Amino acid sequence: xxxxxxxxxxxxxxxxxxxxxxxxxxxxxxxxxxxxxxxxxxxxxxxxxxxxxxxxxxxxxxxxxxxxxxxxxxxxxxxxxxxxxxxxxxxxxxxxxxxxxxxxxxxxxxxxxx
Amino acid sequence: xxxxxxxxxxxxxxxxxxxxxxxxxxxxxxxxxxxxxxxxxxxxxxxxxxxxxxxxxxxxxxxxxxxxxxxxxxxxxxxxxxxxxxxxxxxxxxxxxxxxxxxxxxxxxxxxxx
Numbered sequence: 001x002x003x004x005x006x007x008x009x010x011x012x013x014x015x016x017x018x019x020x021x022x023x024x025x026x027x028x029x030x031x032x033x034x035x036x037x038x039x040x041x042x043x044x045x046x047x048x049x050x051x052x053x054x055x056x057x058x059x060x061x062x063x064x065x066x067x068x069x070x071x072x073x074x075x076x077x078x079x080x081x082x083x084x085x086x087x088x089x090x091x092x093x094x095x096x097x098x099x100x101x102x103x104x105x106x107x108x109x110x111x112x113x114x
Numbered sequence: 115x116x117x118x119x120x121x122x123x124x125x126x127x128x129x130x131x132x133x134x135x136x137x138x139x140x141x142x143x144x145x146x147x148x149x150x151x152x153x154x155x156x157x158x159x160x161x162x163x164x165x166x167x168x169x170x171x172x173x174x175x176x177x178x179x180x181x182x183x184x185x186x187x188x189x190x191x192x193x194x195x196x197x198x199x200x201x202x203x204x205x206x207x208x209x210x211x212x213x214x215x216x217x218x219x220x221x222x223x224x225x226x227x228x
Contacts, residue, residue: 004157033216042118042203042218043158056215090157102148102207103216105157 002027004093004106012112013081021076021109023091031055032074033103034066035090043090049074078111086113116141120204120219127194127226135189135222137178137204145206147171147180147187152201152221161189161202199226 005024013019025032031050035043045058049068063079072093078085088110092103121136139147146165150158162171167182176191187204204219 035218040221042220044218045216048215058215092158102146102160102163103150103158105150105159107157 004091004104006089006091006106006109008109009107010110010112012114015081015083015113017081018077018079019081019111021078021089021091021111023074023076023093023106025072025074025091025093026104029093029095029104030072031094032068032072033092033094034074034076035092036060036085037088037090037108039087046076081113083113086111116145116206116208116215116217118204118206118217118219120202120222123201123221123223125222125224127224129196129226129228130193131226133189133191133194133198133224135202135204135224137187137189137219139185139187139204139206139217141185141206141208143208145208147178148205148207149176149178149187149189150203150205150218152203154200158203194224194226196226196228199224 007022033048034046037043046060047057048055052068065077068074088108090108092105117140119138148163149161151161152158162173164171164180170179178187178189201221201223203221207216
């Protein structure tokens with residue numbers, strides 16, 4: 001069984017640029033969630049996708065957007081990058097039909113904005 | 115809204131010492147509760163979970179009991195090892211209008227010395 005994978009591993013961008021991060025969910029999982037984890041902090045929920053539709057959103061501005069594809073993989077797009085966007089971005093998949101709705105995390109993408 | 119509060123770290127212990135990491139929560143519904151562990155440079159891994167009051171989650175010698183009366187989910191281990199050094203996150207997941215929005219604590223760093 002393949003786990004959650006993310007690409008790229010590391011990324012350096014300049015303020016004002018746009019970035020796309022990618023995630024492949026674990027086999028059999030139909031839900032993908034994205035998180036931002038600043039250094040020394042817990043993951044902050046950005047949004048969740050279920051069967052290609054946004055299924056919940058945290059307190060992030062509209063320049064954070066996403067997509068989920070028919071194979072349940074997902075993208076996180078961030079426009080007009082700001083210095084505070086520097087963080088580890090985590091993707092997690094889960095089988096939403098399971099009552100416990102536990103999350104299975106990928107290794108993350110480390111984004112640095114200069 | 116939902117929230118999770120964890121004890122401040124770092125927690126520093128000698129090998130074979132007893133571990134407790136406190137976690138309390140606030141939730142409007144009946145959440146599932148989780149402990150995740152994050153090793154340096156990696157994503158989060160599910161350590162254990164409990165889905166209803168009085169449930170005890172356990173894994174790899176770690177235990178936590180879902181206490182509804184005290185809204186707590188404290189993590190314990192009888193004898194820690196150096197390899198347990200990591201950051202531990204308490205989390206809850208609650209169904210709100212069909213969306214499972216997870217909330218994480220800030221994390222507690224555990225350092226175990228030989």
